[in-house]
Amino acid sequence: MNAIIVSTLLGVIMMFCSWGIKTQKTQHTIALVGLFVLILSNLAQLNGWFVIDFDTKGMLAFTRFGLYVNTLFFLITFIYIWLNGEEIAKFDNQAADFYALFFFILCGASILTSFDNLLMLFLGIEILSIPLYILTGADKKNLFSNEAALKYFLMGSFSTGILLLGITFIYGATGSFHLVEPVLRASDGLPKEQMILSAGLLLVFAAMNFKVSAAPFHFWTPDVYDGAPTVFTSFMATIVKAAGFIAFITIFSSQSKALGYTWELVLSFVIISTLLVGNIVAVFQRSVKRMLAYSSIAQAGFMLFALYGKSSFAQEAIVLYAVVYSLATIGVFGVLIKMKENSFEAFNGLAKANPLLAFVTTIFLFSLAGIPLTGGFFAKYYMLNALYAAGAGLWLIIIAILFAAVSVFYYFKLVQAMYFVTGEPTMHEVPKKYTYALLLIAILLLILGVFPSVVFNYLYF
Amino acid sequence: MLISFLLIPILTAIVLLFIKKDTLASQTAIAASLATLALAVFASFNQVDAFDIAWLPNLNSRFTLQVDGLAKILILLTAISLPAILIASAKNEYKQKNIFISLLLFTQAGLMGVFLAGDALLFYFFWELALIPVYFLCSIWGGEKRIAITFKFFIYTFLGSLFMLIGILFLNAHTAEHSFSIQAFIHANLTGGQKITAFALFFIAFAIKMPIFPLHTWQPDAYEQSPTPVTMVMSAVMVKMGLYGILRWLLPLFPVAFAAHTNVVVFLSVVGILYASFIAIRQDDIKRLIAYSSIAHIGLMNAAIFTNTGIAIQGALIQLFSHGINVLGLWIIADILEQQTGTRSMQQMGGLAKKQPTLAILLVGFALANIAMPLTNAFVGEFLMFNGLFILNPWIAAFAGISIVLAAIYTLNMVQKVAYGEISEKINNMPAPNKAAQAVLIILLIIVFVTGVYPQPLFTLTADTLEQLLAK
Numbered sequence: 001m002n003a004i005i006v007s008t009l010l011g012v013i014m015m016f017c018s019w020g021i022k023t024q025k026t027q028h029t030i031a032l033v034g035l036f037v038l039i040l041s042n043l044a045q046l047n048g049w050f051v052i053d054f055d056t057k058g059m060l061a062f063t064r065f066g067l068y069v070n071t072l073f074f075l076i077t078f079i080y081i082w083l084n085g086e087e088i089a090k091f092d093n094q095a096a097d098f099y100a101l102f103f104f105i106l107c108g109a110s111i112l113t114s115f116d117n118l119l120m121l122f123l124g125i126e127i128l129s130i131p132l133y134i135l136t137g138a139d140k141k142n143l144f145s146n147e148a149a150l151k152y153f154l155m156g157s158f159s160t161g162i163l164l165l166g167i168t169f170i171y172g173a174t175g176s177f178h179l180v181e182p183v184l185r186a187s188d189g190l191p192k193e194q195m196i197l198s199a200g201l202l203l204v205f206a207a208m209n210f211k212v213s214a215a216p217f218h219f220w221t222p223d224v225y226d227g228a229p230t231v232f233t234s235f236m237a238t239i240v241k242a243a244g245f246i247a248f249i250t251i252f253s254s255q256s257k258a259l260g261y262t263w264e265l266v267l268s269f270v271i272i273s274t275l276l277v278g279n280i281v282a283v284f285q286r287s288v289k290r291m292l293a294y295s296s297i298a299q300a301g302f303m304l305f306a307l308y309g310k311s312s313f314a315q316e317a318i319v320l321y322a323v324v325y326s327l328a329t330i331g332v333f334g335v336l337i338k339m340k341e342n343s344f345e346a347f348n349g350l351a352k353a354n355p356l357l358a359f360v361t362t363i364f365l366f367s368l369a370g371i372p373l374t375g376g377f378f379a380k381y382y383m384l385n386a387l388y389a390a391g392a393g394l395w396l397i398i399i400a401i402l403f404a405a406v407s408v409f410y411y412f413k414l415v416q417a418m419y420f421v422t423g424e425p426t427m428h429e430v431p432k433k434y435t436y437a438l439l440l441i442a443i444l445l446l447i448l449g450v451f452p453s454v455v456f457n458y459l460y461f
Numbered sequence: 462m463l464i465s466f467l468l469i470p471i472l473t474a475i476v477l478l479f480i481k482k483d484t485l486a487s488q489t490a491i492a493a494s495l496a497t498l499a500l501a502v503f504a505s506f507n508q509v510d511a512f513d514i515a516w517l518p519n520l521n522s523r524f525t526l527q528v529d530g531l532a533k534i535l536i537l538l539t540a541i542s543l544p545a546i547l548i549a550s551a552k553n554e555y556k557q558k559n560i561f562i563s564l565l566l567f568t569q570a571g572l573m574g575v576f577l578a579g580d581a582l583l584f585y586f587f588w589e590l591a592l593i594p595v596y597f598l599c600s601i602w603g604g605e606k607r608i609a610i611t612f613k614f615f616i617y618t619f620l621g622s623l624f625m626l627i628g629i630l631f632l633n634a635h636t637a638e639h640s641f642s643i644q645a646f647i648h649a650n651l652t653g654g655q656k657i658t659a660f661a662l663f664f665i666a667f668a669i670k671m672p673i674f675p676l677h678t679w680q681p682d683a684y685e686q687s688p689t690p691v692t693m694v695m696s697a698v699m700v701k702m703g704l705y706g707i708l709r710w711l712l713p714l715f716p717v718a719f720a721a722h723t724n725v726v727v728f729l730s731v732v733g734i735l736y737a738s739f740i741a742i743r744q745d746d747i748k749r750l751i752a753y754s755s756i757a758h759i760g761l762m763n764a765a766i767f768t769n770t771g772i773a774i775q776g777a778l779i780q781l782f783s784h785g786i787n788v789l790g791l792w793i794i795a796d797i798l799e800q801q802t803g804t805r806s807m808q809q810m811g812g813l814a815k816k817q818p819t820l821a822i823l824l825v826g827f828a829l830a831n832i833a834m835p836l837t838n839a840f841v842g843e844f845l846m847f848n849g850l851f852i853l854n855p856w857i858a859a860f861a862g863i864s865i866v867l868a869a870i871y872t873l874n875m876v877q878k879v880a881y882g883e884i885s886e887k888i889n890n891m892p893a894p895n896k897a898a899q900a901v902l903i904i905l906l907i908i909v910f911v912t913g914v915y916p917q918p919l920f921t922l923t924a925d926t927l928e929q930l931l932a933k
Contacts, residue, residue: 316519372589381626385520388634394627394658401623408619412612420600420608453519 001052002041003070003110010034011103018096028085031099039074061116069113076326083437087231091138101131109243118167118177136228148227155220163207169200179254212244215273218297225293234333237296238326245303274301275403282410289342305383309390316456317382324375331364331441340426348423358418363442365411375448463512463526466573469497474566477559486559487551494543501540505533522641525579530923535576538785542697543569549793549898550690564594581629581641604686614683621669628662660718670703671759674733684752689796696755697785723767730764731861738867746805747795765846771931773849778923780842790827790905802887812884817894821880823902828872830909838912
């Protein structure tokens with residue numbers, strides 16, 4: 001509860017602080033201090049020092065898992081804002097507005113990690129999504145940014161509609177919004193209600209797939225990711241997506257049993273098609289930004305494995321995966337921001353021009369590809385381990401592995417451009433400080449590549 | 462103590478990144494690799510305790526390093542190769558040479574890790590880590606078509622190792638305490654069918670690494686396009702990872718599945734041996750010739766191991782070391798020729814014996830070892846291996862035996878073209894002999910003949926491994 005309330009308050013404060021405080025630097029600092037306060041307040045609840053508490057009629061349930069995930073989200077946002085302060089300031093004199101939107105998004109994310117009621121799910125998703133529509137269109141004079149925002153808004157609202165329809169169906173069949181294993185209302189026509197319940201769950205499933213950009217509901221992703229300003233794409237593809245996944249898992253860990261065998265079938269279909277579309281299409285991209293958009297679809301396919309069965313393995317896996325994926329993606333986008341264009345050619349010869357930057361980019365790409373010594377390897381390993389522990393067949397793991405090998409093709413294309421092709425990278429000036437910040441993220445990834453358990457040990461203690 | 466096999470190369474490699482002066486970088490690396498060699502010699506003839514600390518407690522994976530005869534012999538080979546390569550190529554010019562050498566040392570650390578790891582996850586970790594620096598080495602400093610070819614090599618081996626990862630995950634799920642140690646894997650609770658699956662998953666990784674026909678297509682190109690010092694590492698030591706994997710993991714873990722696949726694998730190996738030998742005869746490029754010859758030799762070792770007879774496995778254990786030394790010598794000569802004449806085509810060579818007699822004599826020495834003449838080290842190993850093949854099936858042994866004749870043809874052909882005949886223009890223009898490289902070659906040649914005449918130390922070294930493998 002602390003996180004939800006404090007993030008809302010901070011959002012409001014940020015909104016109004018642009019009246020009094022005009023310098024970008026100060027606004028940036030205030031946002032960082034605000035985030036720090038947010039982290040502290042959330043830690044306070046996690047450790048039971050100080051809890052704002054009132055009766056939510058059981059609509060929210062604060063578990064250790066949810067609160068801990070909150071902390072991780074806030075920390076990653078902290079890194080993100082710390083890194084991208086200058087870039088965010090470029091779009092508007094009033095960067096404070098954007099920071100306010102970030103805080104609202106975090107509020108939505110903290111609802112999504114702790115809802116225990118389908119209405120709260122709906123609320124969380126909306127609070128998360130609406131600021132995103134604005135961020136997508138932040139580059140007001142850019143036609144692509146506007147197009148992307150409109151597209152995202154229309155499709156996003158449509159999918160929210162579907163979500164709402166699904167929730168209605170579930171309510172109709174069970175008479176409850178609560179996230180327990182669904183019990184059908186006793187009546188004469190049980191088969192009919194079973195059907196309604198299944199339909200409702202499938203609709204919710206489809207809407208959630210849309211939010212986490214899983215195939216076949218991924219069509220908005222490349223256009224929106226491509227059109228949105230790179231700095232916001234980076235946020236969209238990481239924390240927002242991860243929050244979506246946590247919600248996704250929370251719903252279906254309790255509800256999936258109602259679907260019976262259909263569940264595994266549908267889920268396998270979605271996972272395989274997501275991996276297929278994401279990986280195969282990414283290979284053929286000419287623009288790094290679009291490649292990363294498809295790669296984020298592919299990574300979503302991997303994260304979907306956590307839905308297979310709710311074990312402690314799956315929880316560890318999704319937490320590790322979300323953190324590692326977010327850090328690596330923020331890193332890659334952080335480098336991309338400094339490029340004048342988004343093509344692969346822009347990276348040509350980066351290793352010569354700026355060896356350190358090329359090195360950190362390589363670490364990010366290795367992590368996304370799942371090469372050992374980077375966090376990405378253990379993220380994938382834990383995920384597959386969870387999958388096998390949940391009783392999935394070996395064939396599914398083999399498919400996942402094959403696509404992981406395909407992903408090497410497009411990630412390494414960038415490595416090849418940086419190291420093996422001679423040329424002059426077309427990039428803006430990169431301040432030393434910025435490179436060191438990226439290096440810090442890379443070092444975090446390397447640490448996670450040797451000791452992955454530092455991330456989820458706190459789930460238990 | 463075992464941890465220093467990783468620490469020395471890694472720390473030196475990191476230091477090298479900051480030493481911009483070529484000669485100093487090269488000297489530092491040589492000193493470090495000689496230190497590793499001294500340690501390896503010490504470890505080979507003494508009892509060494511395992512190094513074991515907790516690594517990933519919630520996965521139950523431990524950072525375990527341990528040695529037995531098999532590991533010792535490969536550690537020794539790795540430790541000998543690096544200083545030999547560094548000294549022999551000390552005069553070669555590469556852009557950013559300190560990084561080049563640094564990556565070579567990282568590779569060495571990865572290889573050492575592979576041979577020392579007693580924990581499956583750690584093994585996989587190092588297996589990949591040995592690959593990454595080689596990928597950069599070949600792609601940055603390689604020949605014209607380096608990028609595409611190295612990528613093919615990378616994808617091949619990466620895919621293979623991913624299958625091994627599934628195998629590890631699969632076995633881990635079926636051990637009593639979800640452990641990754643070799644012992645736990647040996648006692649994993651699997652049905653017959655599951656064992657075959659796991660066997661296949663591991664085997665793909667090893668088969669690609671060796672490589673076994675028909676998965677060999679990455680190798681000749683990769684050897685040809687890589688800078689020769691890297692080719693030396695790949696061909697002398699890295700391919701042994703595949704054979705090592707079979708001896709360390711496959712054979713002890715799945716003895717039954719192993720025996721069930723004897724015929725298929727031996728057949729494929731023999732096909733590969735003959736195929737590679739015939740192609741080697743047609744080569745004009747000296748690097749490609751050695752590459753194909755190496756495929757044939759590795760194929761023979763693989764066939765010998767899969768016969769599952771004590772005598773053949775003993776032969777293969779020795780040959781792991783001997784082949785490394787021999788092929789290293791050949792590559793160093795090829796590198797000298799390429800550096801000094803500017804060509805790899807044997808057509809354009811000739812008359813080396815008149816211009817640089819020492820080098821020509823060394824070439825003949827290693828050529829004889831390549832054909833496994835008696836008195837050379839390769840004879841001991843190959844004799845035992847053919848013996849084992851003969852026990853399995855005389856026909857198979859007969860077909861594989863053709864490869865000896867073919868090896869004589871292509872190797873002697875090479876000697877003839879390079880060393881004798883009219884002095885060609887390129888050979889005539891060769892600068893003064895590279896004394897350091899020749900000294901390395903002489904030492905290697907001494908090893909060739911000493912272990913050829915008196916191989917007992919190698920038998921003693923590998924005795925414990927052999928005993929364990931046969932106890933299954």
